[in-house]
Amino acid sequence: MKKIISAVAITAILWSCNAGADKGKFTLTGEIKSATDQKIYLEELYFSEKQPEVLDTGDIKKGKFTLAAMAQEESLFRLRTEDGKSNYLFINEDGNMSFTADIDKPETVNFSFSGVANSSLKKLLIHADSIGLVLSNKDRLLAEFLKAGIKETDSTFMAVANELNSIKDHFSTYCFGYADTSKSPMVSLFAATIAPVEMSQFEAPLNKLVKRFPKHKGIAGALSYIKKQATAKTQTEPVPKAAAAIGDMAPELTMTDVDDKPFSLSQLRGKYVLVDFWASWCGPCREENPNVLAAYNQFKDKNFTVLGVSLDNNKQAWITAIKEDKLNWQHISDLKKWSSAAVALYGFDGIPFNVLVDPQGKIIAKDLRESALQKKLAEVLK
Numbered sequence: 001m002k003k004i005i006s007a008v009a010i011t012a013i014l015w016s017c018n019a020g021a022d023k024g025k026f027t028l029t030g031e032i033k034s035a036t037d038q039k040i041y042l043e044e045l046y047f048s049e050k051q052p053e054v055l056d057t058g059d060i061k062k063g064k065f066t067l068a069a070m071a072q073e074e075s076l077f078r079l080r081t082e083d084g085k086s087n088y089l090f091i092n093e094d095g096n097m098s099f100t101a102d103i104d105k106p107e108t109v110n111f112s113f114s115g116v117a118n119s120s121l122k123k124l125l126i127h128a129d130s131i132g133l134v135l136s137n138k139d140r141l142l143a144e145f146l147k148a149g150i151k152e153t154d155s156t157f158m159a160v161a162n163e164l165n166s167i168k169d170h171f172s173t174y175c176f177g178y179a180d181t182s183k184s185p186m187v188s189l190f191a192a193t194i195a196p197v198e199m200s201q202f203e204a205p206l207n208k209l210v211k212r213f214p215k216h217k218g219i220a221g222a223l224s225y226i227k228k229q230a231t232a233k234t235q236t237e238p239v240p241k242a243a244a245a246i247g248d249m250a251p252e253l254t255m256t257d258v259d260d261k262p263f264s265l266s267q268l269r270g271k272y273v274l275v276d277f278w279a280s281w282c283g284p285c286r287e288e289n290p291n292v293l294a295a296y297n298q299f300k301d302k303n304f305t306v307l308g309v310s311l312d313n314n315k316q317a318w319i320t321a322i323k324e325d326k327l328n329w330q331h332i333s334d335l336k337k338w339s340s341a342a343v344a345l346y347g348f349d350g351i352p353f354n355v356l357v358d359p360q361g362k363i364i365a366k367d368l369r370e371s372a373l374q375k376k377l378a379e380v381l382k
Helices: 007-022 116-147 155-181 185-193 199-212 217-236 283-299 315-324 341-346 370-380
Strands: 025-033 038-045 053-060 064-070 076-081 087-091 096-102 111-113 254-256 262-264 272-278 304-310 330-333 353-357 363-366
Touching (some): 025 076, 038 064, 038 283, 087 096, 087 111, 087 116, 087 185, 111 116, 116 185, 116 363, 155 185, 185 199, 199 217, 272 283, 272 341, 272 370, 283 370, 315 330, 353 370
Parallel strands (some): 025 096, 272 304
Antiparallel strands (some): 076 087, 254 262
16 A cells, blocks of 8 residues: 655655755855955865865955855865965854955954854964964075085084974974864864874874764874875885985976976076975865965066976876966976885975975975965065
């Protein structure tokens, strides 16, 4: 006998389906003062090989816009303007969120998202930016020592180098402590993974977070990714030589470009070159790309360019990422992932990583991130 479903039951089913569809939906109403009319993108960022995903696109009209997206748990998102000059990180902690910014003020402090978790994230970002500037200044001082003929074994050089390492250690301790005490799973995850340490050192703090937030899929995924990367590097990565130091001549790089034609770093001799090591599968690299793009657009007419060196092993993924992130400079890769010749030549064990090379081919700075990159370029490209 056929079952008869009453109108009341049907109504209940439809209501529950709609309620399920709306679960996790959030709306962001924002205003960016002094912004020109343009597109703005809402992207979800992942702590894995998964690339940033655009969830909604809106139009900035007289500084104002509205965006919406779905998220089944607390996650990390980014607002990115079409011109690449502004990007802002936030957490979806409420169904109806607000955002304000003023592009005429320093980017680290010029914005505000509603919510407790976002206030905590902003505090962390401000502190991280200040530490980044300190580290950049120490790197600059070491570069000046080398230019002046002071050797790395000199007591003056070693004192500054030791101070630099001490600051990194203290900041790492701060990040891991922040992760341990934050009530927000996403703030905790972000804090734990911005510490300036080798990738293998992320495993212990992430194990703690999995125990604190056992239902959070993003944290579990990040831990799985870290373990996978550590295993892959152990199996395939050549042992890097001592890292190319500030003051050294930049080791020559010759690889094929996107059209399978050979290209060498030395072909850019005479310009300031940011040699940017990245990959399409590297989430932190993709997060940093808008900053590199903004720096390129700002200084490309001042004898400056970028050479992208990819640790991809999938050519199409590499080319797609270049187009998606609008990286309009020279790109090369040997498509060997961690077996790339670049790893051994420059001695790095994590990406994103970069070196700034002067017109004579000498390394004058390393690992310039966020505002430290623009600050250093403004300093040398007067």
